[in-house]
Amino acid sequence: MRCFGKIAAACFLLLVVTNGSQAQTPGTPKASHYSLQNGLELVVIPDHRAPVVTHMVWYRVGGADETAGKSGIAHFLEHLMFKGTEKHPNGEFSNTVTHIGGQENAFTTSDYTAFYQRVPRDKLALMMELEADRMTNLKLTDAVVLSERDVVLEEQNMRVANNPNAKLAEQIDAALYLNSPYGRPVIGWRGEIEKLNREDAIAFYNRFYTPNNATVVVAGDVEPADVFALAQKYYGPVKPRVVIKPRVRPQEPEQIAARTVTLADPRVEQPSLRRAYLAPSSRLAKKGEDQALEVLAHVLGGDSTSMLYRDLVLQKNLAVSVGTYYNDSVLDMGSFSVYGAPRPGVTLPQMEAEIDAVLAKVVANGVEAKDLERSKARLIAESIYARDSQMTQARWYGTALSTGETVDDVENWASRVRAVTGTAVRDAARAWLDKRRSVTGYLIKTAKPPEEKRS
Amino acid sequence: MRCFGKIAAACFLLLVVTNGSQAQTPGTPKASHYSLQNGLELVVIPDHRAPVVTHMVWYRVGGADETAGKSGIAHFLEHLMFKGTEKHPNGEFSNTVTHIGGQENAFTTSDYTAFYQRVPRDKLALMMELEADRMTNLKLTDAVVLSERDVVLEEQNMRVANNPNAKLAEQIDAALYLNSPYGRPVIGWRGEIEKLNREDAIAFYNRFYTPNNATVVVAGDVEPADVFALAQKYYGPVKPRVVIKPRVRPQEPEQIAARTVTLADPRVEQPSLRRAYLAPSSRLAKKGEDQALEVLAHVLGGDSTSMLYRDLVLQKNLAVSVGTYYNDSVLDMGSFSVYGAPRPGVTLPQMEAEIDAVLAKVVANGVEAKDLERSKARLIAESIYARDSQMTQARWYGTALSTGETVDDVENWASRVRAVTGTAVRDAARAWLDKRRSVTGYLIKTAKPPEEKRS
Numbered sequence: 001m002r003c004f005g006k007i008a009a010a011c012f013l014l015l016v017v018t019n020g021s022q023a024q025t026p027g028t029p030k031a032s033h034y035s036l037q038n039g040l041e042l043v044v045i046p047d048h049r050a051p052v053v054t055h056m057v058w059y060r061v062g063g064a065d066e067t068a069g070k071s072g073i074a075h076f077l078e079h080l081m082f083k084g085t086e087k088h089p090n091g092e093f094s095n096t097v098t099h100i101g102g103q104e105n106a107f108t109t110s111d112y113t114a115f116y117q118r119v120p121r122d123k124l125a126l127m128m129e130l131e132a133d134r135m136t137n138l139k140l141t142d143a144v145v146l147s148e149r150d151v152v153l154e155e156q157n158m159r160v161a162n163n164p165n166a167k168l169a170e171q172i173d174a175a176l177y178l179n180s181p182y183g184r185p186v187i188g189w190r191g192e193i194e195k196l197n198r199e200d201a202i203a204f205y206n207r208f209y210t211p212n213n214a215t216v217v218v219a220g221d222v223e224p225a226d227v228f229a230l231a232q233k234y235y236g237p238v239k240p241r242v243v244i245k246p247r248v249r250p251q252e253p254e255q256i257a258a259r260t261v262t263l264a265d266p267r268v269e270q271p272s273l274r275r276a277y278l279a280p281s282s283r284l285a286k287k288g289e290d291q292a293l294e295v296l297a298h299v300l301g302g303d304s305t306s307m308l309y310r311d312l313v314l315q316k317n318l319a320v321s322v323g324t325y326y327n328d329s330v331l332d333m334g335s336f337s338v339y340g341a342p343r344p345g346v347t348l349p350q351m352e353a354e355i356d357a358v359l360a361k362v363v364a365n366g367v368e369a370k371d372l373e374r375s376k377a378r379l380i381a382e383s384i385y386a387r388d389s390q391m392t393q394a395r396w397y398g399t400a401l402s403t404g405e406t407v408d409d410v411e412n413w414a415s416r417v418r419a420v421t422g423t424a425v426r427d428a429a430r431a432w433l434d435k436r437r438s439v440t441g442y443l444i445k446t447a448k449p450p451e452e453k454r455s
Numbered sequence: 456m457r458c459f460g461k462i463a464a465a466c467f468l469l470l471v472v473t474n475g476s477q478a479q480t481p482g483t484p485k486a487s488h489y490s491l492q493n494g495l496e497l498v499v500i501p502d503h504r505a506p507v508v509t510h511m512v513w514y515r516v517g518g519a520d521e522t523a524g525k526s527g528i529a530h531f532l533e534h535l536m537f538k539g540t541e542k543h544p545n546g547e548f549s550n551t552v553t554h555i556g557g558q559e560n561a562f563t564t565s566d567y568t569a570f571y572q573r574v575p576r577d578k579l580a581l582m583m584e585l586e587a588d589r590m591t592n593l594k595l596t597d598a599v600v601l602s603e604r605d606v607v608l609e610e611q612n613m614r615v616a617n618n619p620n621a622k623l624a625e626q627i628d629a630a631l632y633l634n635s636p637y638g639r640p641v642i643g644w645r646g647e648i649e650k651l652n653r654e655d656a657i658a659f660y661n662r663f664y665t666p667n668n669a670t671v672v673v674a675g676d677v678e679p680a681d682v683f684a685l686a687q688k689y690y691g692p693v694k695p696r697v698v699i700k701p702r703v704r705p706q707e708p709e710q711i712a713a714r715t716v717t718l719a720d721p722r723v724e725q726p727s728l729r730r731a732y733l734a735p736s737s738r739l740a741k742k743g744e745d746q747a748l749e750v751l752a753h754v755l756g757g758d759s760t761s762m763l764y765r766d767l768v769l770q771k772n773l774a775v776s777v778g779t780y781y782n783d784s785v786l787d788m789g790s791f792s793v794y795g796a797p798r799p800g801v802t803l804p805q806m807e808a809e810i811d812a813v814l815a816k817v818v819a820n821g822v823e824a825k826d827l828e829r830s831k832a833r834l835i836a837e838s839i840y841a842r843d844s845q846m847t848q849a850r851w852y853g854t855a856l857s858t859g860e861t862v863d864d865v866e867n868w869a870s871r872v873r874a875v876t877g878t879a880v881r882d883a884a885r886a887w888l889d890k891r892r893s894v895t896g897y898l899i900k901t902a903k904p905p906e907e908k909r910s
Binding site: 068069071167168171174175178179181183184189190191192248249250251253254256257258259260261262263264436441 | 523524526622623626629630633634636638639644645646647703704705706708709711712713714715716717718719891896
């Protein structure tokens with residue numbers, strides 16, 4: 001499964017788990033954090049339950065770092081990284097992983113691109129050798145690039161063009177971000193993907209794929225000192241190709257006008273609504289504000305005991321589903337989303353009015369103490385359960401270090417959730433549930449297929 | 456008056472006149488079009504009614520050519536071009552123009568930046584000398600740049616920040632263009648203007664202010680051959696500083712979802728609605744399609760005999776004003792707009808439903824033959840009257856040559872309007888009055904001032 005954060009449903013689910021699980025379990029060994037001479041960062045998370053290891057390489061580059069007009073190149077390059085080097089030609093890396101019973105994949109978001117393998121622990125050195133090789137020796141021909149471009153176009157077709165929900169999500173992002181590159185889809189606009197070529201790919205590779213722009217995360221049945229020695233052996237000799245400058249992207253102007261987006265499509269069986277408010281990422285939030293927003297999201301719509309679910313699904317019977325999520329794992333401004341699907345016979349405006357009434361109540365009065373405590377306990381518990389997944393653990397650290405956060409931020413997440421007060425949740429709701437900084441998207445069914453058109 | 460196309464009301468009026476007046480009056484001498492060795496283009500339009508001359512320099516650079524994150528630099532540099540050179544220090548150029556009884560000004564849009572003087576005809580050589588000098592010898596110090604930045608910030612404050620209509624227009628553009636830089640305001644986002652500095656200005660100047668990126672338009676009591684000789688003398692020696700590449704900007708993806716933007720402001724006395732549809736510029740339109748859209752705009756909402764005005768203002772008494780306009784004078788995708796203000800007691804949705812009914816009628820049935828003929832005659836007549844203004848004439852040519860059109864396009868505009876058929880108008884309405892490619896903006900009054908907020 002390759003995925004780009006804002007689009008793929010499967011990845012979204014994974015990210016939800018990720019967000020809810022950044023806790024330091026008492027007794028869990030902390031991560032060790034190193035920097036190599038060439039600028040590469042290394043995080044090692046010991047996990048001795050099984051003789052396996054998860055090896056991830058995170059590049060601090062994503063869709064938001066693309067040149068305008070070249071959307072999709074970050075994700076395209078993720079694909080091309082599997083195309084081989086002089087020493088290890090096309091297919092060899094993947095075949096090796098399969099042969100040793102491992103798993104591998106990669107994903108791209110607006111802010112980072114990551115590659116990983118889950119393999120028997122004695123194969124870690126081999127994985128490092130292969131990743132270090134493709135960090136600097138990637139070989140791309142026109143034939144390889146153009147044929148992979150067709151693969152990406154087909155992926156866009158499957159994931160977005162034929163998926164009304166994903167199309168609406170793209171349109172909401174495009175309307176939510178007035179200036180930030182987060183308004184561009186990570187997979188790219190189709191018309192721009194179609195024009196990407198070998199020169200674009202090589203330029204992007206040379207600009208961003210360099211050890212001083214990468215974090216290696218290793219979780220598993222290993223000792224930090226041993227992993228550090230291996231990393232020095234394999235990654236140490238890789239020379240930085242460029243100086244990496246701070247990632248300063250266009251920022252949002254003050255948002256002042258509520259927006260809506262209506263997508264009508266004949267394939268829609270279930271109308272739905274999704275509203276995204278601009279909200280601070282963890283990096284940009286005031287101290288404790290990101291955890292307060294996380295708790296707010298859980299109290300409002302985190303599960304079947306949440307305020308929105310109780311009101312709209314259980315009591316008033318207006319919706320078949322309703323929920324919220326907070327995307328704080330980005331470098332620049334993130335978002336706080338509310339979504340719902342009405343029961344047959346209920347219109348989107350009727351459902352929306354009821355959602356608005358619940359949100360207005362929280363903005364006015366805050367949340368109830370018992371809801372607050374239950375949500376905090378639940379978030380902390382989930383973060384402990386999620387430690388159970390080696391992959392998920394490795395992902396927290398990688399995400400944090402790729403979006404301006406620290407190892408400390410990851411390890412203190414649970415204690416920061418514990419410290420969230422009712423006042424902080426109410427203040428976060430007041431500050432950020434402001435329609436003037438929001439886009440409301442409606443997905444509705446059309447009777448007939450869209451007409452032919454130009455644009 | 457300095458203006459940037461999308462914002463200033465005064466400029467907008469001027470542009471409407473401009474659009475409606477690109478006709479070749481029988482007997483009017485045609486323009487002469489030259490290229491100098493250094494790449495500078497020259498257009499001369501003889502006009503012997505008075506011993507004056509209008510001299511304009513058009514640079515093919517505007518807000519859409521800025522680097523993301525540096526919005527406003529094109530317009531800022533327009534201001535800085537008045538700051539003097541070694542030979543003609545700060546203020547000398549403007550003082551000279553005033554002293555000889557002339558007028559001068561400048562304007563910036565998404566696609567071009569232009570400077571002009573209207574002076575006695577014997578001062579043309581002097582104007583050329585001064586413009587050629589600042590084309591290459593501009594001198595900028597930190598003190599000058601920073602103090603002018605305050606002037607621009609104050610301009611933004613007056614024109615946009617304190618003007619709900621202009622704020623809504625910015626928000627509509629930001630929502631209409633999903634990928635094109637036309638979504639950025641020409642004056643810039645305030646937070647980005649605040650950070651522009653001398654280095655940004657000099658880099659922009661060196662990249663775009665060069666004879667091979669400029670068109671000089673001279674209209675007035677002059678002979679083309681004499682003007683050509685003068686241009687060779689003054690502009691000929693200016694060396695190109697860079698190679699100018701084709702202006703390839705990010706294009707719009709297929710637009711698939713109708714959008715709305717609601718701006719609420721306590722200063723709004725008259726609620727209003729404005730809808731912008733993505734529509735082709737003259738450069739991108741099919742043959743005759745831009746004139747068909749121009750006629751459509753006139754039939755629908757060009758004056759008090761138009762369909763929308765008759766229906767909403769005269770017959771149904773729902774609106775105090777209603778109108779349309781078509782912006783085709785851009786390099787990339789333009790827009791077709793419909794706007795209206797309801798009478799007291801009429802809601803925006805009521806007025807909008809009636810506007811939609813009129814538009815639907817045109818999409819279904821086209822326009823009536825007598826409306827078509829009256830609008831065509833009116834547009835052609837206006838284009839002849841508008842020739843009366845030397846400045847307006849010079850502007851057509853400059854705009855055309857800065858947005859991918861030709862002298863021929865300007866001079867054949869009226870005959871192309873004459874050729875528009877009812878079928879072409881109906882087809883243009885069907886192709887482009889598609890809500891999925893539109894943004895509808897609502898301007899409404901709020902009772903209380905907006906709260907304090909962060910973004």
